[in-house]
Amino acid sequence: MNATARGAQVALVCEGRTVTYAGFDALVERVAAALQRDGVEPTEVIAICAAGSIDYAAVFLGALRAGVAVAPLAPSSSPDALAGMIDNSGARIAFVDAQARELLAAAKAPPPVRMIALDTPDGYDTWLAPPGAVAQCVEIRPEWAFNIIYSSGTTGAPKGIVQSHAMRFAYTRRSLERGYGPGAVTLISTPLYSNTTLVSFFPTLALGGTVLLMPKFDAAAYLELAERYRATHSMLVPVQYQRLLAHPDFDRHDLSSFVGKFCTSAPFAAGLKAEVLRRWPGKLTEYYGMTEGGASCELCADEFPDKLHTVGRPMPGHEMRLIDPDGKEVASGEIGEVVGRSPAMMTGYYRQPDKTAEAEWYSPDGQRFIRTGDVGRFDEDGFLVLMDRKKDMIISGGFNIYPSDIEQVLMQHPDVAEAAVVGVPSERWGETPVAFVRLKAGALRAESEMLAWGNERLGKLQRISELVVVDALPRSAIGKVMKRELREGWVKNV
Template sequence: MNAETMLASEFATLSDLIRANANERGAKPALIADQRVLDYAGLGAVMDRVAAGLQRDGLVKGDAVALLGTASIDYACAFLGALRAGCVPAPIAPSSTGDQIAAMVADCGAKILFLDRAGATRIDGIHIAANRIGLDGATADIAWQDFLAPAGVSPVPVSIAPSDPFNIIYSSGTTGTPKGIVQPHSMRWQHIGRSPTTFRDAVTMIATPLYSNTTLVSFLPTLARGGAAVLMPKFDARTYVEMAARHRATHSMLVPVQYQRIMALPDFDSFDLSSYQFKSCTSAPFSAELKADVLARWPGLLIEYYGLTEGGGTCILICNAFPDKLHTVGRPLEGHDIRLIDEDGAEVSQGETGEVVGRSAAMMSGYHGRDDVTAASTWHDADGNAYLRHGDVGRFDEDGFLILMDRKKDLIISGGFNIYPSDLEAVLAQHPQVKDCAVIGVPSDEWGETPVGYYVGDDDTRAILDWFNGQVGKTQRLAALEAIDELPRSAIGKVLKRELRDRYLAK
């Protein structure tokens, strides 16, 4: 079956689509990184070698395979090869602490951990019960080339059902076991199916990490439709536009802080980005002013997506078509049901504010091994249909566009990454000089938002801040810490974080 027939069918796997692309357009570039190019024939061959290597080492359908590193061709091949073996990739952020990484590997039960030198540094001296495969000369149990099965070896075919797990994406967390979001093949098939047909000839800039769902929702459709993915191991605004111009990029998914840095380049208008057809944004608040600037100076469509890594309902805003709606996140996609509920779980009336809940064919299977957390994140309508809670508060305008008002759980989104204040507070509270504490998100020109802490305790702020930032991952470090005599609280004891935020901004 050819790729076009598969894409028109009710269900197909990404692995089979890439195999079809390898047969039909084998010499076309699939992955580009630095000076290296891997075409579809080469990608299909390496995927076979990875899959056969995993099966040789005893892995079977449904087994998790962990990945720890920055974007590279070998990392991508390890991820995709695991899928061909019927395994479940579990990408982990290298910015996590060693203990966090160990907890995530243990949680998914991975027997194999692919890692690069940056990843290996993070877990130096940390016990992890998985065989380490070094991708770029990293110190490991076995080198990448030695792990691969011999060229020409084919893996045992694996039958995949839509409900089978595709991957596990871990949410941020600093204590206990992080939440593993299990996304089934059916969910990824929905992402591929809703991608524009122009992805077939796309040259997609991949400037966010491959362990992020933000990245995968553009990376995977690009390969499914036979486009080329240009990988950036680390984002830099000037490098991005230089590469985009050189490769004649057509597509990209970026987070708002990246758009901000790119548009702030003093010579941005001198770069030829006329090849762009489709730019998208997600993962963090995208200001109307920034959207307008991108529309005015960067060719091609600008699309904002609003949704969860867990799935559920997704809104889409085609900014070019609705320049008067840039303050919104758009309207629900076709087949996506988004509703607003009050504190008691009842739906609110049109125009009223409520918590966002959503439902669609693109939904997670649940949190890995955390049925209680899955249940707590779900709302059911009168017919018993399950909707995922977004944790945001918003309202629909008279045209059905969703306006976000606030994040119900004070979630901080910094540089496109979710940071949960409660996790940071749990760490800060462990310091013997801290009697009480709270963490808030404040605006940041560099990151969009950044976490700031307040604490009640001994006045040794610098030492406590240094200690705290040594306990957490890079993306979770506090930008500032301030002592306070008493945290403001409501009558029922809830910390009034808005007062803390106002206090900080007033300075």
């Protein structure tokens, strides 16, 4: 539709390459025709593992046009994890770049998959159907898989999260309320294998806007692109907001074109939200939810500046409840695990019915909810206050300790840029908190003094047993702090 209505409009810009809607539509058609030529049937799966590019986008949308589901995979995966995801997806074709090829070559059991190089002249360009090729029309069914998003694997083997065409369509329709449309210019600097990215990427193209695609985030380049192309929308993770606001040239750039800025995927500190509101024009919206779906919360930070410590209220049509370890709902105002249901729920984990069952909770009246693994409470206005991941909660001497409470105290220290707290084994208490902090530039390494400073301000049961200064906190490609690595590294070095 956009190719006909606005064929001359720019659809995507990436590293100096520009493609119009008409040109992109023709490229997508050639991909769909090539997949059909190679016998890839509707409801089958292809995999993509590469840095973001216009060709990556064309393969993704071309597969969808042919009724084929897409498994976009992280190039940051380990060799065996990447091979396992391709094997689990059942993909017979994988579109890869040099990094992915090296990873698969190093895997203990490389999957039996045909690889098509997206970054070599004799790969993708040769594979494509010829210019002018027309794909056979496929009638897409709402329940068909649109994509399979694999979890990061930070808490075990990656699981394939199946999202349907109906789910993507519902989210795109809802995006009209967020200012997406033909005038939208969306700057994307998170990877295309992440649902964080796709919830901005697809609505922009479906509703006729322009996507500015950054294969790799760089604060200086981001600010330059935003100003030059008059960006209106952007989905960023908290660490990106932090790096952008810390850039010495941030306030010299004209960012007045922004209509909406969004954030998800990791805890977004209240102080950082306040700084974004103060220094960056346009609305700021935080989303809390899971790739698996369930329910999501929305915090319109500019409308509720007194609720920045929360993640907002459940979105319209979304239902959230809090349950105790026995699966019973907790009383109003009490803390419990967040479970949710909405039209945007995953079908299940791909080919893992046991894992799907573990992620589900059924209410007494038989309604299906998805467990988040997060612990929180609702305040008197219905805003959700997150405490922590259930798996990250520390049980010390029989008492529950929430690392986020300790982290918030440490972040008040004038020398602390970031803080992460984990529970480690303790003979006396079962578990005890250990803090890892990254200092601001120029700050001195005064670990013992900082430990004493923190413990003076913490409750007796919360006190930290050790504080470690680190150069950087380990993060996933989407910006989540990988606490398991911190915990395992500490135990290994004791």
